[in-house]
Amino acid sequence: MSGHPIIVWFTQDLRLSDNACLHAAVASGHPVLPVYILDDITPGEFAMGGASRWWLHQSLASLAASLQALGGRLIIRCGEAGSVLAQLVAETGAKAVYFSRGYAPWSGGLEKNIAAQCDAAGVECKRFSGFLLHEPEAIRTGSDGPYKVYTPFSRNCLSREISRQPRPAPGKVNFHTAEITGDTLDDLDLYAGNPDWAAGFSEHWSPGEVGAHQKLTHFLEQAVGDYDQARNLPDVPGTSRLSPHLHFGEISPLQCWAATSHAVATAGKNIDRGSHTFEKEILWREFSHHLLHYWPTLPTEPFKPEFADFPWLQDDEKLASWQKGQTGFPIVDAGMRELWTTGWMHNRVRMIVASFLIKNLRIPWQAGEHWFWDTLVDADIGANSASWQWVAGCGADAAPYFRIFNPVLQGEKFDRHAGYVRKWVPELAAMPDKFIHKPWQAPDDILRKARIKLGTTYPRPIVDLGQTRDAALAAYKTIRKPEVV
Numbered sequence: 001m002s003g004h005p006i007i008v009w010f011t012q013d014l015r016l017s018d019n020a021c022l023h024a025a026v027a028s029g030h031p032v033l034p035v036y037i038l039d040d041i042t043p044g045e046f047a048m049g050g051a052s053r054w055w056l057h058q059s060l061a062s063l064a065a066s067l068q069a070l071g072g073r074l075i076i077r078c079g080e081a082g083s084v085l086a087q088l089v090a091e092t093g094a095k096a097v098y099f100s101r102g103y104a105p106w107s108g109g110l111e112k113n114i115a116a117q118c119d120a121a122g123v124e125c126k127r128f129s130g131f132l133l134h135e136p137e138a139i140r141t142g143s144d145g146p147y148k149v150y151t152p153f154s155r156n157c158l159s160r161e162i163s164r165q166p167r168p169a170p171g172k173v174n175f176h177t178a179e180i181t182g183d184t185l186d187d188l189d190l191y192a193g194n195p196d197w198a199a200g201f202s203e204h205w206s207p208g209e210v211g212a213h214q215k216l217t218h219f220l221e222q223a224v225g226d227y228d229q230a231r232n233l234p235d236v237p238g239t240s241r242l243s244p245h246l247h248f249g250e251i252s253p254l255q256c257w258a259a260t261s262h263a264v265a266t267a268g269k270n271i272d273r274g275s276h277t278f279e280k281e282i283l284w285r286e287f288s289h290h291l292l293h294y295w296p297t298l299p300t301e302p303f304k305p306e307f308a309d310f311p312w313l314q315d316d317e318k319l320a321s322w323q324k325g326q327t328g329f330p331i332v333d334a335g336m337r338e339l340w341t342t343g344w345m346h347n348r349v350r351m352i353v354a355s356f357l358i359k360n361l362r363i364p365w366q367a368g369e370h371w372f373w374d375t376l377v378d379a380d381i382g383a384n385s386a387s388w389q390w391v392a393g394c395g396a397d398a399a400p401y402f403r404i405f406n407p408v409l410q411g412e413k414f415d416r417h418a419g420y421v422r423k424w425v426p427e428l429a430a431m432p433d434k435f436i437h438k439p440w441q442a443p444d445d446i447l448r449k450a451r452i453k454l455g456t457t458y459p460r461p462i463v464d465l466g467q468t469r470d471a472a473l474a475a476y477k478t479i480r481k482p483e484v485v
């Protein structure tokens with residue numbers, strides 16, 4: 001079908017099912033022109049990190065294949081999104097631009113410019129939702145303000161009946177058939193694969209819509225019943241691992257919510273508790289984006305302004321030891337190596353490594369946030385900044401600063417038989433359970449038997465936990481009135 005097309009600009013909604021934007025374009029009867037734009041300019045310092053680019057490459061390949069199966073072609077271009085869209089409108093004579101809303105600090109301005117540009121050109125511009133269950137503007141406190149505390153926020157969300165059902169993927173699409181030039185995926189240079197630093201990623205992930213639904217189904221069939229307990233154990237596949245799929249919009253939160261409700265209706269009480277906890281985690285995701293929407297400086301500035309004066313330390317050597325998983329604290333090193341190898345880290349361990357960086361090394365949370373931004377396949381501007389601020393104690397509804405995780409006790413509690421540490425720090429594998437989370441306390445003969453030479457085969461601890469804890473608490477006192485402490 002020829003004629004004036006509707007540009008469907010895919011953003012963080014790389015899926016065909018439950019995609020309101022695509023559905024509206026298809027329903028209009030006009031030819032559809034699917035477009036993806038790699039915009040490294042608008043986000044500035046928050047342009048996508050390395051691991052996310054690896055994911056995006058695979059995800060776009062998957063989306064392009066799904067569109068091709070319907071007879072279409074995904075047009076890929078690079079550049080500032082507004083200019084690229086204007087160019088495409090001029091080239092194709094498009095009558096409309098449809099896209100899914102973004103929530104990053106730069107999204108509102110970008111979308112406004114695009115709307116104004118379309119308006120000036122007499123082109124319809126429509127923005128759709130789908131990345132969240134609840135728009136930030138819809139969830140307001142009793143005094144009509146944004147929420148700063150998770151529990152009342154989640155209660156408000158839970159009090160709303162979600163009657164919408166996810167839409168299936170369109171079975172048939174009328175694509176715009178005129179020849180349009182575009183870049184190839186390789187032109188985007190998202191992941192050169194030489195050297196293949198992400199080789200381990202492919203073993204753990206199947207980016208794309210099909211992979212996302214497989215993960216959800218597997219989780220609901222195998223793990224949701226025990227989620228309440230198992231979600232804290234890094235050695236157990238007890239969580240959904242949906243975070244990168246949700247971040248890139250390969251699956252919508254509505255699809256996750258509806259599938260969970262359906263599973264509860266079918267399986268009943270067995271999974272009641274686990275599924276409710278899972279839903280509350282989905283609401284943490286909503287809360288992060290709610291905060292980001294109302295406090296767009298969340299990725300860079302402490303939510304609590306008194307933390308702007310916190311006496312942080314600058315120590316590039318210790319930062320590098322943390323990044324490489326060479327701190328001498330097994331659970332921290334295991335987490336950082338899991339992250340490097342797979343692009344993901346278990347939530348419990350994220351909290352432990354973040355607390356260690358911020359409180360024991362006293363390195364600014366933004367340094368950790370940036371490392372995660374570059375290395376996580378689920379790096380998400382809302383969840384990442386809100387979570388780092390949460391651990392640092394300077395965020396909204398954050399853990400108090402004086403709650404300092406002890407990595408030894410955390411390891412002994414949540415990785416009791418050290419399956420996680422043995423997997424990611426194999427040089428400690430032969431260590432007995434009693435000492436594996438604190439090898440520096442092991443007697444010489446135990447170290448010898450386990451073939452460990454501290455300082456050679458595995459690092460000695462880079463800091464003293466007690467001293468750094470005291471120093472962190474003293475530093476914290478300098479930014480607060482004594483009576484608040």
Ligand SMILES: Cc1cc2nc3c(=O)[nH]c(=O)nc-3n(C[C@H](O)[C@H](O)[C@H](O)COP(=O)(O)OP(=O)(O)OC[C@H]3O[C@@H](n4cnc5c(N)ncnc54)[C@H](O)[C@@H]3O)c2cc1C
Nearest residue numbers: 239240241242243281282284285347350379380383384387
């Ligand atoms: C320092 C730090 C940084 C983090 N950075 C990110 C990030 O960049 N991107 C990201 O998606 N999550 C981040 N998280 C939150 C959390 O660790 C991950 O969402 C979770 O580990 C993903 O694994 P999962 O999909 O198996 O989670 P599940 O336990 O199966 O949870 C289901 C979904 O709920 C959401 N979710 C769960 N916990 C949180 C949370 N605390 N905050 C927001 N959403 C949550 C995720 O979308 C997740 O996929 C961070 C946490 C910490 C402590």
